[in-house]
Amino acid sequence: MKLVSTAGGSPVVSFEEATKRGMAGDGGLFCPVQIPEFRRGEISEMRRMSFPEIALAVARLLLKGEIPDTDLEKIVRESMSFPVTLHPLRRGVNVLELFHGPTLAFKDFGARFMARALAFFQRGENGQTTVLVATSGDTGSAVGQGFAGVEGFRVVILYPAGRVSPIQEQQLTTIGGNVTALEVDGTFDDCQRLAKVAFADPGLSARLRLTSANSINIARLVPQSFYYFEAVARADSDERPVVIAVPCGNLGNLTAGLIAWKMGLPVRRFVAAANANRVFVDYVEGGSFAPRQAVPTLSNAMDVGNPSNIARIMALFPHGVETLREVLVSDSISDVQTKENIAHVHAHYGYILDPHAAVAYGALERHGADNCGIVLGTAHPAKFLEAYDPALRDSIEVPAPLREAQRLEKQSIRLPNRQEALNSFLLDH
Numbered sequence: 409m410k411l412v413s414t415a416g417g418s419p420v421v422s423f424e425e426a427t428k429r430g431m432a433g434d435g436g437l438f439c440p441v442q443i444p445e446f447r448r449g450e451i452s453e454m455r456r457m458s459f460p461e462i463a464l465a466v467a468r469l470l471l472k473g474e475i476p477d478t479d480l481e482k483i484v485r486e487s488m489s490f491p492v493t494l495h496p497l498r499r500g501v502n503v504l505e506l507f508h509g510p511t512l513a514f515k516d517f518g519a520r521f522m523a524r525a526l527a528f529f530q531r532g533e534n535g536q537t538t539v540l541v542a543t544s545g546d547t548g549s550a551v552g553q554g555f556a557g558v559e560g561f562r563v564v565i566l567y568p569a570g571r572v573s574p575i576q577e578q579q580l581t582t583i584g585g586n587v588t589a590l591e592v593d594g595t596f597d598d599c600q601r602l603a604k605v606a607f608a609d610p611g612l613s614a615r616l617r618l619t620s621a622n623s624i625n626i627a628r629l630v631p632q633s634f635y636y637f638e639a640v641a642r643a644d645s646d647e648r649p650v651v652i653a654v655p656c657g658n659l660g661n662l663t664a665g666l667i668a669w670k671m672g673l674p675v676r677r678f679v680a681a682a683n684a685n686r687v688f689v690d691y692v693e694g695g696s697f698a699p700r701q702a703v704p705t706l707s708n709a710m711d712v713g714n715p716s717n718i719a720r721i722m723a724l725f726p727h728g729v730e731t732l733r734e735v736l737v738s739d740s741i742s743d744v745q746t747k748e749n750i751a752h753v754h755a756h757y758g759y760i761l762d763p764h765a766a767v768a769y770g771a772l773e774r775h776g777a778d779n780c781g782i783v784l785g786t787a788h789p790a791k792f793l794e795a796y797d798p799a800l801r802d803s804i805e806v807p808a809p810l811r812e813a814q815r816l817e818k819q820s821i822r823l824p825n826r827q828e829a830l831n832s833f834l835l836d837h
């Protein structure tokens with residue numbers, strides 16, 4: 409995989425270099441120059457393969473020549489070590505459950521793969537790498553857990569004070585060891601900006617061997633393409649084309665889906681679902697991109713006003729938004745509708761959607777009729793208990809890893825929303 413910066417001002421780099429650097433020197437994101445396609449028949453073969461086998465087939469096609477095959481196999485096997493399950497709600501509507509990893513959100517796929525890929529690329533090197541990550545809730549704990557105890561790495565998590573759910577905060581502030589949580593007086597976009605400016609500072613970046621584990625890092629995106637193939641392999645879609653509804657925030661998950669589509673994933677279309685933070689919906693509809701301040705919603709991991717992966721989507725669809733519209737529709741679902749969807753699905757199918765999947769479900773209902781619909785279930789509902797009415801809340805079983813995190817004491821450091829504050833923290837600690 410050869411990559412160039414979306415800002416157009418840096419030379420072609422390898423997957424190794426893009427993974428190590430996180431972001432290009434010109435402030436852009438690394439994006440594949442060309443995306444390899446599966447040969448005819450290879451994708452239908454996947455119906456007979458397990459998820460780790462599918463993941464390895466996709467990884468091989470994307471990363472041929474970048475990581476020796478035995479090492480790649482080990483990285484894939486170790487990072488894709490929990491189940492992906494397709495849960496049917498009714499004929500034509502399924503939830504692909506991506507939340508059976510250690511932090512109970514789909515971000516475990518990207519974080520675990522990236523940690524192992526980076527550790528592989530840095531084997532034999534001395535000194536410490538600082539992984540800096542901004543989180544709207546789920547990324548922080550996934551990346552923290554992904555790198556916890558990995559020698560040669562420390563993780564610094566930036567999260568917006570008061571804007572992640574209590575349980576998410578417990579998860580990301582109780583990892584300890586080589587993982588530190590910074591509680592920023594600001595929004596997620598502020599956290600993301602602080603991180604981006606730090607990466608763009610060549611002195612700081614080199615001195616701390618700084619790398620990003622946000623979905624701006626290409627090693628987070630690559631493994632997210634794996635489960636799209638799993639979804640299609642497991643879907644019972646002999647007659648009807650597959651439509652995949654993706655709950656969108658920073659657009660990393662959607663970008664991974666679009667990469668899978670370019671590799672030949674047979675889907676009719678994607679439904680890019682947003683909450684009230686609808687900059688991407690407006691882009692798809694109107695063709696111009698205008699970042700806005702994020703507003704808080706029930707599906708807080710999607711509260712993003714300036715999604716970083718928009719640059720990659722534009723690079724993957726260089727002929728404009730019309731070509732993007734051929735493969736996706738985008739829609740926004742309010743908190744009121746989200747609650748209604750949760751109640752409806754519970755009443756009719758006995759299933760509890762998390763608020764993010766409930767947004768995607770709502771958008772699929774509008775745009776997926778008559779197809780084989782798959783909603784990406786990005787998190788376990790127990791991570792968002794405060795989003796539910798008391799009666800429903802009580803029927804959600806809290807899985808063991810969450811109960812464990814709740815027992816531990818929160819450890820975070822308050823950080824003013826200023827670049828100097830972050831930079832001096834990074835240099836002094």
Ligand SMILES: *Cc1c(COP(=O)(O)O)cnc(C)c1O
Binds near residue numbers: 623660661786
């Ligand atoms: C991060 C997250 C999203 C948004 O994913 P992006 O890749 O940022 O678009 C959706 N749902 C949940 C539960 C998340 O944690």
